[in-house]
Amino acid sequence: MNARLSSLLVAGGVVLAGIHTGSLHAAPSLEALAQKVTLLSTSLESNGNDAKIFLRVPGMVGQPGVQVLINPHRVVVDLPGVIRGTSVTRKDLGLLIHPLIQKARLAQFVTTPKPVTRLVLEVVPGTQVLVSSNPEGVQLLLTPGEGRVQARLEESLQPRVISPAPVLEIASMPPAAPEPVFLPKLAPAVGVKPLAALPSLGTPFQSLPQLALSTALTTAAPEAVQAPEAEKPHMAPQAQGRGGGRTLGEGLTNYSGSKITIDLQNTDIRDFLRILADTGKLNLVMDPDVQGNFGFKFTDTPWDQVLDVVLKNAGLGKEIQNGVLRVAKIDKLQKEEEERKKLDETKALGGQLQTITRPLSYAKVSEVQKILKDILTKRGSAILDDRTNTLIITDLPRNISVIDDLIQTLDVQIQQVQIEARIVEANKNWQQQFGVKWPETNSGNASITSTSSTSTSTPWVGTTAPFWNGANGFSSPASGQQAAIGWAPGIDGSTSISAPAGEMWLSFISNKFSINAILQAMETNGTIKIVSSPKLVTQNNRKATILSGQKIPYPTQQGGAAGGAITVAFINANLQLDVTPQITNEGTIIMDLKVEKAAADFTQTVNGTPTIDTKSIETQVLVRDGGTAVLGGVYVNNSTLQSTGVPFLMNLPLIGFLFRNNTKQEQNTELLIFITPRILRQ
Numbered sequence: 001m002n003a004r005l006s007s008l009l010v011a012g013g014v015v016l017a018g019i020h021t022g023s024l025h026a027a028p029s030l031e032a033l034a035q036k037v038t039l040l041s042t043s044l045e046s047n048g049n050d051a052k053i054f055l056r057v058p059g060m061v062g063q064p065g066v067q068v069l070i071n072p073h074r075v076v077v078d079l080p081g082v083i084r085g086t087s088v089t090r091k092d093l094g095l096l097i098h099p100l101i102q103k104a105r106l107a108q109f110v111t112t113p114k115p116v117t118r119l120v121l122e123v124v125p126g127t128q129v130l131v132s133s134n135p136e137g138v139q140l141l142l143t144p145g146e147g148r149v150q151a152r153l154e155e156s157l158q159p160r161v162i163s164p165a166p167v168l169e170i171a172s173m174p175p176a177a178p179e180p181v182f183l184p185k186l187a188p189a190v191g192v193k194p195l196a197a198l199p200s201l202g203t204p205f206q207s208l209p210q211l212a213l214s215t216a217l218t219t220a221a222p223e224a225v226q227a228p229e230a231e232k233p234h235m236a237p238q239a240q241g242r243g244g245g246r247t248l249g250e251g252l253t254n255y256s257g258s259k260i261t262i263d264l265q266n267t268d269i270r271d272f273l274r275i276l277a278d279t280g281k282l283n284l285v286m287d288p289d290v291q292g293n294f295g296f297k298f299t300d301t302p303w304d305q306v307l308d309v310v311l312k313n314a315g316l317g318k319e320i321q322n323g324v325l326r327v328a329k330i331d332k333l334q335k336e337e338e339e340r341k342k343l344d345e346t347k348a349l350g351g352q353l354q355t356i357t358r359p360l361s362y363a364k365v366s367e368v369q370k371i372l373k374d375i376l377t378k379r380g381s382a383i384l385d386d387r388t389n390t391l392i393i394t395d396l397p398r399n400i401s402v403i404d405d406l407i408q409t410l411d412v413q414i415q416q417v418q419i420e421a422r423i424v425e426a427n428k429n430w431q432q433q434f435g436v437k438w439p440e441t442n443s444g445n446a447s448i449t450s451t452s453s454t455s456t457s458t459p460w461v462g463t464t465a466p467f468w469n470g471a472n473g474f475s476s477p478a479s480g481q482q483a484a485i486g487w488a489p490g491i492d493g494s495t496s497i498s499a500p501a502g503e504m505w506l507s508f509i510s511n512k513f514s515i516n517a518i519l520q521a522m523e524t525n526g527t528i529k530i531v532s533s534p535k536l537v538t539q540n541n542r543k544a545t546i547l548s549g550q551k552i553p554y555p556t557q558q559g560g561a562a563g564g565a566i567t568v569a570f571i572n573a574n575l576q577l578d579v580t581p582q583i584t585n586e587g588t589i590i591m592d593l594k595v596e597k598a599a600a601d602f603t604q605t606v607n608g609t610p611t612i613d614t615k616s617i618e619t620q621v622l623v624r625d626g627g628t629a630v631l632g633g634v635y636v637n638n639s640t641l642q643s644t645g646v647p648f649l650m651n652l653p654l655i656g657f658l659f660r661n662n663t664k665q666e667q668n669t670e671l672l673i674f675i676t677p678r679i680l681r682q
Contacts, residue, residue, distance in 0.1 A: 633672045
């Protein structure tokens with residue numbers, strides 16, 4: 001014991017002797033480096049095409065961080081150790097207006113353990129940014145340029161490359177000793193030898209006292225305190241566990257303890273835990289519930305891994321803090337951890353509440369209130385006033401700035417999109433008909449005049465010519481009787497056409513035989529083009545609907561039984577456009593579209609009510625600003641060939657056309673839908 005204490009005193013004395021006496025007052029302390037300062041104001045100075053932004057942060061110690069993001073072009077400036085506060089309002093950020101700056105945002109990026117305030121500037125392409133700092137704050141110089149956006153720190157702020165200095169080493173320790181605590185790189189004082197040059201003490205010892213380690217870190221150069229991650233000394237998991245609590249029941253992912261070989265049977269777990277605690281140089285506290293006999297056999301296994309396996313097998317948990325190993329039932333440790341968390345939450349919610357009011361310009365207070373419910377603490381509240389569109393927020397001061405930044409981000413003007421749709425429907429009809437009409441009376445356009453008389457009452461079949469479609473003069477001299485034959489090979493309405501465009505009359509007349517026929521023909525050709533152009537304007541990510549049409553009435557019988565009351569119902573025949581646009585960062589537009597066109601067809605009716613022809617399309621498309629997309633097209637072609645006539649006679653060669661009606665019809669329908677979105681510039 002005396003030898004170990006002597007080694008500690010010798011090592012501590014060497015470290016203290018290697019530190020210059022005056023450096024304790026000259027170098028900044030860790031508390032000073034971690035001191036938190038607040039952003040007080042922002043200002044902009046315009047000089048021609050250039051712009052200067054000054055962030056007033058008195059007492060800022062750390063160096064600002066700078067990075068560039070694209071889509072959109074943004075310059076991000078991080079202020080380490082700076083609290084955003086409430087001095088800089090949205091109105092102040094709105095004054096940062098310049099041709100190079102499109103928008104400015106300020107937020108508390110990190111709150112603990114070391115706060116970071118972040119300034120984001122949306123700039124035009126080609127902007128060059130130079131960041132410099134002084135005791136009063138940070139200055140950004142923005143100048144126009146070409147190419148990509150660039151941002152850099154002033155040369156005096158660039159990190160310096162420090163050549164490696166001799167490292168104080170600690171005497172070698174036996175394998176069972178814990179990992180050594182590495183010290184920052186310090187230049188040895190004059191007349192003091194590094195520890196490696198001292199004779200080996202030959203005895204194991206604990207880590208250096210906390211006083212010696214703190215003093216060494218405090219008097220080290222700032223470059224050593226803020227060394228890059230790759231140059232920071234590696235701390236063993238065991239050393240890290242001693243400084244803070246561990247998660248209950250969580251095993252070590254990387255075991256670095258000394259390897260042990262042990263083989264025990266029916267051994268009390270309390271005795272075994274004492275062996276492991278001695279091996280790991282830890283103090284041990286065991287709960288009275290830790291009991292039981294177990295068998296153990298491990299070969300060349302790290303002692304910390306053995307500890308985890310044994311505790312897991314026994315249903316126990318551990319807690320390592322400040323060099324003390326505590327073992328208890330897992331349920332008990334979990335319960336204590338939950339109580340500690342509740343206590344921490346209670347402490348975090350302590351303090352005086354602050355109330356602010358925030359009137360909103362573009363966002364609705366009811367929608368913002370729903371979002372704030374997840375941001376407010378348990379003591380916070382957000383009350384809305386619909387009449388003035390104002391939020392009344394009450395919460396802890398540390399959370400007010402976060403909420404204020406969120407409201408500033410949400411309450412912005414939303415871009416609007418104009419959507420124009422063109423629905424083109426073209427119908428083309430062609431019809432050709434040929435028919436034959438066999439007249440039965442001497443009337444109408446086919447009337448003939450007798451050569452012997454001006455009378456128009458010439459019969460269909462008579463005893464004297466002229467007459468219609470017949471033969472007579474077949475008489476018997478003995479009896480004085482006459483015989484006549486009349487025919488009509490086609491009845492009006494079957495072989496003839498209803499509305500011929502032209503007719504030609506063929507007639508053969510004699511005093512005993514007569515044939516009269518009228519050849520008919522008709523051809524129609526028409527094109528109908530219907531163009532519908534609904535147009536609407538809506539905000540980004542907001543659904544809009546435009547509708548134009550009519551309601552067609554039709555009678556219905558109540559109760560569905562005869563004798564019930566007759567009422568009038570209506571069916572819609574509308575042209576409707578539903579669209580939800582989304583503007584992307586690239587300036588293109590994604591649209592969820594539904595277009596429906598329903599029209600009444602009065603050529604097909606049921607009890608006087610027309611049928612409804614419906615055409616619709618529902619899709620999602622990506623279109624550039626001002627571009628036109630063809631959503632879809634429907635092309636329908638109907639061809640009809642029909643013949644009506646007298647059986648057998650209509651199929652006779654050469655003269656069969658006299659006994660039939662031929663109809664040829666073609667109908668073409670084409671439907672195209674075009675969509676053109678445009679972003680409205682304010």
